[in-house]
Amino acid sequence: SPQTSLQQIVPAPVKVTPKPGVTYALSADTRIYTHPGSRDAKRVGEYLADVLRPSTGYRLPVTPGASWRGISLLLVGADHRVGKEGYQLDVTRRGVVIRAKTAAGLFAGVQTFRQLLPAKVEAKTRQRGPWTAPGGSVLDYPRYGHRGAMLDVARHFFSVDEVKRYIDQIAQYKVNRLHLHLADDQGWRLEIKSWPRLATYGGSTEVGGGPGGYYTQAQYKDLVAYAASRHITVIPEIDIPGHTNAALASYAELNCDGVAPPLYTGINVGFSSLCIDKDITYKFVDDVLREVAALTPGEYVHIGGDEALATTDPDFIKFMDRVLPMVAKYGKTASGWHEFVKATPAASAVPQFWGTKTVAPDMVAAAARGNKIVLSPASKAYLDMKYDAKTPLGLSWAGFTDVEDAYDWNPGAYVQDLPESAVRGVEAPLWTETLTNSADLEFMAFPRLPAIAELGWSPWNTHDWEKFKHRLAAQAPRWQAQGVNFYPSPQVPWK
Numbered sequence: 001s002p003q004t005s006l007q008q009i010v011p012a013p014v015k016v017t018p019k020p021g022v023t024y025a026l027s028a029d030t031r032i033y034t035h036p037g038s039r040d041a042k043r044v045g046e047y048l049a050d051v052l053r054p055s056t057g058y059r060l061p062v063t064p065g066a067s068w069r070g071i072s073l074l075l076v077g078a079d080h081r082v083g084k085e086g087y088q089l090d091v092t093r094r095g096v097v098i099r100a101k102t103a104a105g106l107f108a109g110v111q112t113f114r115q116l117l118p119a120k121v122e123a124k125t126r127q128r129g130p131w132t133a134p135g136g137s138v139l140d141y142p143r144y145g146h147r148g149a150m151l152d153v154a155r156h157f158f159s160v161d162e163v164k165r166y167i168d169q170i171a172q173y174k175v176n177r178l179h180l181h182l183a184d185d186q187g188w189r190l191e192i193k194s195w196p197r198l199a200t201y202g203g204s205t206e207v208g209g210g211p212g213g214y215y216t217q218a219q220y221k222d223l224v225a226y227a228a229s230r231h232i233t234v235i236p237e238i239d240i241p242g243h244t245n246a247a248l249a250s251y252a253e254l255n256c257d258g259v260a261p262p263l264y265t266g267i268n269v270g271f272s273s274l275c276i277d278k279d280i281t282y283k284f285v286d287d288v289l290r291e292v293a294a295l296t297p298g299e300y301v302h303i304g305g306d307e308a309l310a311t312t313d314p315d316f317i318k319f320m321d322r323v324l325p326m327v328a329k330y331g332k333t334a335s336g337w338h339e340f341v342k343a344t345p346a347a348s349a350v351p352q353f354w355g356t357k358t359v360a361p362d363m364v365a366a367a368a369r370g371n372k373i374v375l376s377p378a379s380k381a382y383l384d385m386k387y388d389a390k391t392p393l394g395l396s397w398a399g400f401t402d403v404e405d406a407y408d409w410n411p412g413a414y415v416q417d418l419p420e421s422a423v424r425g426v427e428a429p430l431w432t433e434t435l436t437n438s439a440d441l442e443f444m445a446f447p448r449l450p451a452i453a454e455l456g457w458s459p460w461n462t463h464d465w466e467k468f469k470h471r472l473a474a475q476a477p478r479w480q481a482q483g484v485n486f487y488p489s490p491q492v493p494w495k
């Protein structure tokens with residue numbers, strides 16, 4: 001197997017110091033040690049063991065302790081620059097030591113160490129060794145705190161296992177936020193106990209008329225916990241007041257005329273709106289936000305707000321003025337598509353920019369008021385955009401996006417006059433009007449998701465398409481070992 005290298009890690013680390021001639025070899029008696037007394041460190045150790053055991057066949061016991069031999073995950077001695085999510089990795093002839101201040105940092109270090117082992121380590125079945133990693137040191141920490149992926153489970157429903165598979169795939173690239181688009185015109189995907197028909201009826205179909213589906217609150221809690229075990233915080237989105245046909249179809253009383261529209265299985269947008277002047281609308285939103293907030297250990301709840309074309313601007317503002325305080329009442333910070341800045345949300349709220357142009361005066365104004373922006377420019381970060389005219393899946397309203405387009409922009413300087421200090425990070429949305437299973441998701445997400453993940457993690461001084469495309473090529477054997485159905489873009493010199 002081609003020797004891996006410290007120079008091929010994705011996302012590119014802050015500082016890499018190879019030690020030529022030094023190699024570490026896993027062996028049958030390798031042990032994994034984790035910071036004594038830290039349950040979270042032990043969980044990272046177990047995660048690493050779960051990755052390595054199937055392919056190597058080694059026992060790799062995980063025990064509290066530290067040793068120069070074997071693999072040690074320690075919450076002591078890390079360079080202060082690692083901060084909350086960074087790490088230091090040292091690979092010597094005798095052993096591997098990952099140091100961090102938090103378990104999240106250890107988890108990030110494990111993702112890097114993983115990439116130093118041969119690609120076949122990613123297989124779920126026993127492979128022949130040797131299991132070697134090149135010697136050297138890495139000092140690493142993220143550029144942005146918000147490094148997100150969004151999955152639209154409303155247009156097409158994706159099972160708990162399919163979402164977990166995507167979680168495992170994005171975790172490899174140090175993504176730390178999973179935004180779940182849980183409700184839209186075509187489907188309501190989360191059980192709400194106070195409004196049961198939202199899921200049972202509103203979740204009973206999907207784009208194209210298939211059976212749809214929904215997560216019970218127990219299943220949703222399982223997803224949130226699974227993401228957390230990969231140090232990914234789930235941001236639930238209930239898109240309102242637009243994109244609400246599934247809710248309006250489920251409860252006639254939510255409609256201004258008291259008549260429920262039929263369930264919708266097409267892919268138009270902008271035709272639905274909650275009834276802004278009915279009190280029951282705000283009881284509905286309050287009940288939903290209360291239940292969603294109770295299911296959200298994370299700080300943010302996303303209330304959508306995009307394409308409210310069936311809502312007048314004054315009504316949109318009136319609606320948001322009544323709803324945004326509910327998010328705070330339930331102890332959460334609001335996030336929303338960039339349109340919601342029309343309602344002047346609190347400075348702590350997170351506008352998510354999805355525009356296609358680099359001039360967004362409302363984003364600059366919001367930043368001036370203290371809002372920090374998540375960047376998801378549709379012509380760069382939308383993973384549902386076709387790669388080119390021949391791409392069988394996806395949409396093209398924002399143009400074609402091949403992997404170089406997804407990579408070649410600077411989030412710190414993308415929106416004119418928006419200062420780097422006002423950028424909270426990046427997020428890659430995967431809308432699923434045309435996607436129905438994991439293979440479809442993977443075809444659109446790989447190789448572009450790692451490009452967006454690198455923009456979120458790596459220092460700008462490492463940004464170089466000519467180098468990145470080779471590092472991306474070196475990821476392909478890993479995706480092959482994992483059965484990831486990636487798009488072999490002609491822009492990448494695949495191995």
Ligand SMILES: CC1=[NH+][C@H]2[C@@H](O1)O[C@H](CO)[C@@H](O)[C@@H]2O
Pocket residue numbers: 269306307337354382384395431432433
């Ligand atoms: C924020 C946003 N609203 C629209 C837009 O993005 O385009 C998506 C498709 O690319 C579509 O699914 C979504 O409903």
